[in-house]
Amino acid sequence: MREAFLRRLFAKVSCGICGQKYDAANIRILDQEDGLWVLSVYCGSCGTQGLIAAVVQDGNVTDVITDLTEAEYERFDERQGVGMDDVLEMHGFLKEFDGDFSGLFSQD
Secondary structure, three states: OHHHHHHHHHOOOEOOOOOOEOOHHHEEEEEEEOOEEEEEEEOOOOOOEEEEEEEOOOOOOOOOOOOOOHHHHHHHHOOOOOOHHHHHHHHHHHHHOOOOHHHHHOOO
């Protein structure tokens, strides 16, 4: 369970060279002793390899509580967050929106 947790955790880390997030499939656990974990990471975007040392202390490790399926979680986990352009686009839309939801969602 700790190995899966560490892979999910470090899949959220960005490559120090190109800034792309590591793919969980490209994260290998090399060693673990007394709470010190050594992982190998490979960036599929630029080909950089690296090592990560992480100290994981005993305690409660909780899983993500969600009603998403594993496939849905993976699909949404890889998506970009809401950016400034998205906010500005929504602001422009709402500024001109007349409140007619029926017309907005009708299938003509």
